[in-house]
Amino acid sequence: MAEQSVWSMVISILLAGILTDNMVLSKFLGICPFLGVSKKLNTAFAMGMAVILVMLLATAVTYPIYVFLLIPFGLEYLQTIAFILVIAALVQMLEIVMKRFMPPLYKALGIYLPLITTNCAVLGITLLHFTNQKIIDFAAASGGYATGKVFVVCMANALGAGAGFLLSMLLFAGVRSRLEKANVPKFLQGLPITLIAASIVALSFLGFAGIA
Amino acid sequence: MNAILIAVAIVGGVGLVGGVLLAVISHFCDTGETNERLAEIRDALPGANCGACGYAGCDSYAEAVENGSAEPNLCAPGGADSAKKLAEILGVEVDLVKKVARVNCNGCTDVAETRYNYTGLPSCKAAAALGGGMKACDFGCLGLGDCVNVCEFGAISVKNGIAVVDETLCGGCGLCAKTCPKQVISIVTAKKAATVPCNNKQKGGQARKVCKAACIGCSACVRACEFGAVKVENFLATIDPEKCTNCGKCVAACPQKIII
Numbered sequence: 001m002a003e004q005s006v007w008s009m010v011i012s013i014l015l016a017g018i019l020t021d022n023m024v025l026s027k028f029l030g031i032c033p034f035l036g037v038s039k040k041l042n043t044a045f046a047m048g049m050a051v052i053l054v055m056l057l058a059t060a061v062t063y064p065i066y067v068f069l070l071i072p073f074g075l076e077y078l079q080t081i082a083f084i085l086v087i088a089a090l091v092q093m094l095e096i097v098m099k100r101f102m103p104p105l106y107k108a109l110g111i112y113l114p115l116i117t118t119n120c121a122v123l124g125i126t127l128l129h130f131t132n133q134k135i136i137d138f139a140a141a142s143g144g145y146a147t148g149k150v151f152v153v154c155m156a157n158a159l160g161a162g163a164g165f166l167l168s169m170l171l172f173a174g175v176r177s178r179l180e181k182a183n184v185p186k187f188l189q190g191l192p193i194t195l196i197a198a199s200i201v202a203l204s205f206l207g208f209a210g211i212a
Numbered sequence: 213m214n215a216i217l218i219a220v221a222i223v224g225g226v227g228l229v230g231g232v233l234l235a236v237i238s239h240f241c242d243t244g245e246t247n248e249r250l251a252e253i254r255d256a257l258p259g260a261n262c263g264a265c266g267y268a269g270c271d272s273y274a275e276a277v278e279n280g281s282a283e284p285n286l287c288a289p290g291g292a293d294s295a296k297k298l299a300e301i302l303g304v305e306v307d308l309v310k311k312v313a314r315v316n317c318n319g320c321t322d323v324a325e326t327r328y329n330y331t332g333l334p335s336c337k338a339a340a341a342l343g344g345g346m347k348a349c350d351f352g353c354l355g356l357g358d359c360v361n362v363c364e365f366g367a368i369s370v371k372n373g374i375a376v377v378d379e380t381l382c383g384g385c386g387l388c389a390k391t392c393p394k395q396v397i398s399i400v401t402a403k404k405a406a407t408v409p410c411n412n413k414q415k416g417g418q419a420r421k422v423c424k425a426a427c428i429g430c431s432a433c434v435r436a437c438e439f440g441a442v443k444v445e446n447f448l449a450t451i452d453p454e455k456c457t458n459c460g461k462c463v464a465a466c467p468q469k470i471i472i
Contacts, residue, residue, distance in 0.1 A: 065226065073218050082226055089230030093237050100241035 006149045010156040011137055016134070016161020023121045024168040026126075026205060028120025034169060035194060037112065044173035048166030050112040054160065055125050056095065058087050059158040063128040067145045076130075077175040083126050091117045098190055125161045129154045223243035247303060250278045257290055259365050264288040264385035277302070288399075289365070309339035309386030312378045312402040313368070317353035318409035318470060319464075321373035323424035324349055348422035351411040353396050359388035361465030404454035405441075406463060406471050413446040425470050436465035 002042065021027065024034045030051070037047040062083050070076055095113045098106040116122055129135060130145075139150045175197050184193050255273040265286035267273040270292045276282035277298060284298035291310045328345035330339050336358040339345045355373035367381035368388060375388075379402055389397040398413045409429055412419040416428030427445030436442075441455035442462055449471075451462070463471045 010449055069222060069226075073222060074215075075222060076217055078223055082223055085223070085227050085230060089227075089234055091236055096234075096238050096241045 004019075004138060006140065006152055009153050010135075011151055012200055013156045014132065014160040014163070017157055017162075018112075018164040020210075022126070022164040022168055022205055022208075023161045024165055025202040026209075027124065028202075029124040030119055030165060033112075033115055033119060034165075035191070035198065036183065037115070038169055038173045038176055039172045039212050041170065041177065044169040045166070047112045047115075048162070051119070051121065051165050054087075054091060054113070054116045054119075054122050054157060055092070055162040057090060057159040058126050058153055060081075060128065061090055061175060062086055063129065063151055063154055066100045066130065071145070079127060079130070081122070083123055083138070087122055087126070089119075101161055121161070121165060125158050128161075131155055132157065168201070168205075170205030172198065174206075175201060224448055232399065250274055251373065252301050253277050253298060256294050256311045257287055258294060258383075260289045260377060260383065260385070260415060262289055262364055262368050262383070262385040262387060264383075268415045272384065288385045288457075291384065310402040311399050312379045312382040313359075313384060313386070313388050313397050314375055314400050314407065314409075315359075315375045315397050316407075316409055316411040317349065317351075317373065317374060317396050318472075319349055319352040319423040320371075320425070324352060325422050326372070337393045345394070349412055349419075350422075350427065351394065351396065352423065353392075354394060358393070359397060362387045395456075401453055401467050404458050405453035406458060406460070408449045408451060408471055410448065410470060412450050415447050420468075424468075427470060428468060430467060432465045433462035433471060436461040 014051055017023070023029050024031065033051070038044045047075075065082060065086060066076075066079055069077055070082065075082075093108075093111055098113075135150065135153055138153055139145050142149050144150075174196065179193060179197060188196070244318075245343055247357065253344050254271060257270045261269040263269065265273045265282070265288070267282070273282060273287065275314055276386050277284055284302060285295040287294050288311055289296075294451065298356070305362050310348050318466050324432055325348035326346050327343065327348050328346050330342070332338050332342065334356050336345070339354050340355055341344040347471060353374050355370050355375060357368075357370045357375065359375050360368045360370060364385065364387065365381050365383045366377050367378045367383070369378070370376070375397070377388075377397075382402075383402050384399055384402075386399045386447045389395070390451040410425065412421075412426045414422075414426075416430060419426035422435060429444050429449065431449070433451075434440045438461065439455045439457055439460070441452045442449055443452075444450075451471075
């Protein structure tokens with residue numbers, strides 16, 4: 001495989017995270033906030049921003065733990081437990097710090113943070129850095145995971161996944177606000193029609209498959 | 213054995229570091245002053261989460277009261293007690309009357325005519341879907357107890373084919389009034405006043421045909437009342453509890469003997 005520059009890799013990873021490997025619509029992670037918080041456009045936006053923030057932070061913290069703590073001791077199989085632990089503590093800390101120092105931001109995002117604590121999309125992205133074939137190839141070509149270049153690419157991956165989550169939240173909030181006004185048969189009202197709409201939106205994202 | 217120890221040490225260490233960091237951060241970032249009042253307000257509310265105040269639950273109502281966007285007297289189940297406590301906490305005055313549900317129908321099985329023999333689901337909603345219910349009166353209580361099921365306080369029972377509200381138990385939350393397919397239940401101030409337990413808005417003759425305990429809209433009570441508390445609209449008398457002095461003149465004047 002030809003040597004790839006960091007920036008071309010970053011861009012391709014970002015686009016993949018947003019479109020082809022969309023967290024919600026292709027990998028079906030983070031469905032719970034996707035269905036729960038997508039009723040209104042502004043809450044969906046706030047949730048999406050909170051997820052981006054937490055994904056970036058979680059990657060920044062779990063990546064060194066995995067690379068410098070788990071791999072040297074051969075404990076890769078403990079990554080799920082270790083990451084859950086770290087992410088839960090991290091989100092709690094973030095909440096406390098935000099409450100203290102950034103009250104307006106806490107008002108806007110704070111209520112979504114506890115929801116993200118155990119969000120599978122956040123845990124998923126931290127785990128997927130190490131199973132994503134593109135990143136594995138890139139790491140192999142540029143000297144292993146413990147190099148700064150790969151870390152940058154993983155942060156891009158987290159940003160892309162978060163942005164993809166935000167995009168799908170916003171799209172779906174739009175769909176749902178239309179759905180509110182639609183005349184839905186009684187047996188489909190509420191969650192059933194929401195799930196059907198979600199599957200159709202996911203189907204539309206299949207159109208991106210094969211681009212990257 | 214060593215592998216296990218290392219694993220335990222590393223995961224435990226990560227957890228320990230996280231825990232200690234959390235403790236330290238929460239200690240230094242503790243703002244202290246917040247939420248004492250909120251907790252107090254929350255404690256003063258009954259916790260029925262009925263939503264009668266218009267908020268999602270007691271927690272969100274407490275928040276709204278705390279930041280001043282809601283009046284302290286909106287809690288129906290808590291009534292005067294909780295409003296008084298909230299007002300104390302907030303340091304404001306509230307005026308306040310207990311609200312209760314009232315079933316505006318007295319057409320029990322002895323006096324009300326039926327259209328057909330209903331044998332379906334024991335639910336007012338189901339019965340109402342069948343030609344408006346089995347009662348000949350289109351406005352009366354069907355007595356199948358949808359309101360009994362929805363009541364959080366166990367205040368409603370069905371006696372002789374009519375829902376009866378125990379006003380001492382009633383929290384005035386209005387869930388029954390929302391549930392009733394006949395809209396025969398109204399939320400009123402719990403004041404000793406004469407009431408007309410009838411909901412029939414038909415002309416006198418028609419009303420009398422379907423129920424012996426119907427208000428026929430004859431206005432005898434209006435003439436009898438010295439305080440202008442009674443009025444007749446749509447052939448149905450209503451008594452304003454604010455003006456009524458419970459003198460009993462309308463009770464005596466009513467030819468149907470239905471005012472209580």
